[in-house]
Amino acid sequence: DVKVTQSSRYLVKRTGEKVFLECVQDMDHENMFWYRQDPGLGLRLIYFSYDVKMKEKGDIPEGYSVSREKKERFSLILESASTNQTSMYLCASSHGGGHEQYFGPGTRLTVT
């Protein structure tokens, strides 16, 4: 059974804190993605990675960075959390060129 796991389901952080969101997939997928999901806006791509140590900016990369040191793990970093980064964060993975993305359960982050 394919699986994408995320380190936390719920997270509460204070403004200015550094936040790490971790994602692990066990399907040997080349591609990994980080999205945020907000009501009325749908899923918006923050960053994606098509190989270890490779990354590409998505539509809304400002305020975020990523790290992919191993094929199965993709981390999202909020360098200095702000209240407008309160959102649901979803990680996904796919084979290179594949049409299906497999999603994790999401992390609901609240920044106060």
Place this chain on the structure above:
Amino acid sequence: QKEVEQDPGPLSVPEGAIVSLNCTYSNSAFQYFMWYRQYSRKGPELLMYTYSSGNKEDGRFTAQVDKSSKYISLFIRDSQPSDSATYLCAMRENYGQNFVFGPGTRLSVLP
């Protein structure tokens, strides 16, 4: 104009009804069209995908793509309360890695 538009709903229907969910898009380079279902507090899961134009059927679900109109649809026959979820359309270019998602339509099927 957003790249992918979708009526957010919410859409409420009685059990057994036929449901029609739709998306419009502006990028004529999109070739892969997907429908994802997302239950509350879960990540999206792929329901169906279609390549280019045409219809695809899977049980009670039918996906239609009309590239000339830049319009895709998902039909659910004999809807069940377990179909209550948010439905997201997604699209990708032929050689692209990025998926573009619609905002989702929230569907409630009432027993």
